[in-house]
Amino acid sequence: MKQIRKAVIPLAGHGMRMLPATRAVRKALFPIVDAWGRVCPVLQLIIEEAVDAGIEEIGLVIAPEDEVLIRAYFSRLPGPLKSAIGNRADLLAAAGFPGELSEKLTIITQARPLGFGDAVLRAETWAGGDPVLVMLGDHLYISGEDRCCARQLLDAFAERQAPVSGVIRKSVNDIGHFGTVSGRPVPRRDGLYELDTVLEKPEPDLARERLRVVGMPADTYLCWFGLHAMTPDIFDCLARTERDGAAVGGAAVGGAAVGGAATGGELQLTGAQAMLASQRAYFALEVNGDHFDTGSPHGYVEAVAAFAGPKGTRRSGGPSTIS
Numbered sequence: 263m264k265q266i267r268k269a270v271i272p273l274a275g276h277g278m279r280m281l282p283a284t285r286a287v288r289k290a291l292f293p294i295v296d297a298w299g300r301v302c303p304v305l306q307l308i309i310e311e312a313v314d315a316g317i318e319e320i321g322l323v324i325a326p327e328d329e330v331l332i333r334a335y336f337s338r339l340p341g342p343l344k345s346a347i348g349n350r351a352d353l354l355a356a357a358g359f360p361g362e363l364s365e366k367l368t369i370i371t372q373a374r375p376l377g378f379g380d381a382v383l384r385a386e387t388w389a390g391g392d393p394v395l396v397m398l399g400d401h402l403y404i405s406g407e408d409r410c411c412a413r414q415l416l417d418a419f420a421e422r423q424a425p426v427s428g429v430i431r432k433s434v435n436d437i438g439h440f441g442t443v444s445g446r447p448v449p450r451r452d453g454l455y456e457l458d459t460v461l462e463k464p465e466p467d468l469a470r471e472r473l474r475v476v477g478m479p480a481d482t483y484l485c486w487f488g489l490h491a492m493t494p495d496i497f498d499c500l501a502r503t504e505r506d507g508a509a510v511g512g513a514a515v516g517g518a519a520v521g522g523a524a525t526g527g528e529l530q531l532t533g534a535q536a537m538l539a540s541q542r543a544y545f546a547l548e549v550n551g552d553h554f555d556t557g558s559p560h561g562y563v564e565a566v567a568a569f570a571g572p573k574g575t576r577r578s579g580g581p582s583t584i585s
Contacts, residue, residue, distance in 0.1 A: 264415050266491055268388075269312040272323040272381030273305065273332075274372040277400075279558045288328060289333070289557055290399055294565060297455035297574030300356050303335070307402055307569075309363055315412035317395060319366055321388045323381040326371045336364040366494040377528030379500050386497040393419070393493050396531070400557030402565050403574050406550040408420050412489055418454065418547045419491035424540060426503050428487030428549040429455075431478070440485035441532045443546055444473040452550035455484065460536035490531075495541070499534035531578045 279283035280292075290305040305322075312320055314347060324332055338361040339354070347353045372384050382396055393410060403411040411428065418426045441462050445455030448500060459472055466481075473483050538544055555561030568574060 264391045264392055265316075266395050267316070267318045268392055269317045269320045269397055269412075270323065270382055270385040270389070271305070271308060271320060271397045271399050272372070272378055273328070274325040274375045274381055275399070275557075276375060277557060280562070286413055287349040291331075292556060292562065293403070294556075295570045297570060297572075302356075304400065304402060304565075305332075305452070306360060306363070308399065308462055310368075310395055311403055311410055311412050312397060313363070313366065313393065315395070315409045317366075317412070317417055317584075319368065320386045321368045321370050321394075323370045323372050323384050325375065326373065329369055329371065332369065333364075336360045336367055338364075363411070375528075377530050379503065379531040379534055381527035382531055383497060383500040383504065383529065386501075389494065389497070391494050393491065394496075396490040396492055396496075398488040400555060402433060402554045402556055402569070403488070403549075404552045404554075404568060406552070411487070411549050411551040411553070414549055415489050415491050415547055415553075418545065420544070422454075422545055424543045424545055425493050425496070425535075426545045426547050427457075428489040428548060429484040429534065429546040430487045430553060430571040431482050432485040434469060434481040434483065437466070437483050437485060438463050441535075442469060442473055442485050442523060444475050444481050444484065445546055447476060448545070452548075454510060455546045456541045457544045460532055460539060462532040479481045484546060484548070488553050488555075489549070492540075493538075496534060496538055499533070499541075500529065503534050503537065504529050 273290045277289035280289050293301050295301050317340045336425050339358045405411050415428050447458040448454040524582040554565035556565045
C-alpha cells in the first residue's frame with residue numbers, strides 16, 4: 263500500500279448555514295485569527311494541516327465560478343501589495359505564504375453541488391489510483407499532542423494498511439449533526455476500532471439500537487471527526503452508489519448499515535464508506551484533539567475563540583514551520 267501523499271478538500275457547497283454572510287464571502291475564506299496574530303482564511307488553515315501531516319498534493323474541489331477567486335488568493339504576492347508592505351518581514355512572510363502553497367494545489371471543478379460524496383468522486387481521475395486523505399472544507403483542528411490531527415490519522419493508515427476515519431466522542435444530543443459509527447475495539451490499541459456500522463445523522467433511538475460501542479459510557483457515540491484516510495476503492499463505492507442509488511435511508515449493505523447514501527438528490531460519502539466497510543477491514547481512530555465546524559455560526563465562534571486563545575498555541579503550521 264502506498265503512503266498517502268494526496269488530500270481532497272471539497273469546497274463547492276453554498277454555505278447555507280452561514281447566510282447571509284456567504285452571499286458576500288465563501289465560507290472557505292472566512293477569516294480566523296491564530297495565536298500568532300495571523301489572519302488567515304479557513305481554507306488556508308486546512309491546507310496547512312494537510313501539509314504539516316506530510317501531504318504533498320492537494321485537490322480543491324470547487325464550483326467553477328470560484329476558480330478565479332481561489333487562484334487569485336493562492337498566487338504570488340502582487341507587486342503593489344509588496345511595495346505597500348515595505349520592509350515588514352512578518353507581513354511579507356504572512357502575505358506571501360499562500361503563493362508558496364499554490365505549488366501543491368490542483369483545482370478540480372464540480373459543476374453542481376451534488377453532495378460531499380459527489381465532490382470526492384470528482385477527484386478520482388486526479389487521485390490516479392492513489393490513496394487519499396479526505397478533509398472537510400469547513401473543519402479546523404487543534405491537536406492535543408505533538409502530531410497534528412491529520413498526521414495521527416495517516417500514521418494509523420500506515421500501520422493498518424486499510425481505510426481509517428477519524429472519530430470523536432459525542433453525546434446522544436449531538437449525533438443528529440454527524441455521521442455516527444460503531445465498531446469493535448482493536449485489542450492492545452487504545453482508541454482504534456474496526457467498523458461494523460455507519461449511519462448518517464441517526465435518530466437517538468436508532469443509535470441506541472445499532473451504534474453502542476463496548477466500553478463506551480451510556481448515550482456516548484463515535485462521530486466523524488472530519489478526516490478520512492481512504493484507499494482508492496472508495497471511488498468504486500461512490501460510483502456504485504451513484505449508479506445504483508444503493509442503500510438509501512439506512513438499508514443494510516453486507517454487515518454495515520448505511521444512512522444517507524444518496525438522499526435528497528445528493529451523493530453522500532457516508533453510504534460509500536459503509537459499503538467499503540462491508541467489503542474490507544475499515545478502522546476508526548479516536549483523534550487526540552478538537553475539531554471545529556466553521557460552517558455553522560456556533561462552530562465558527564468556537565473556532566475563532568480557540569485559535570486565538572491558549573488552545574491555538576498547540577497548533578503547528580504556518581510560514582515559520584511548513585516548507
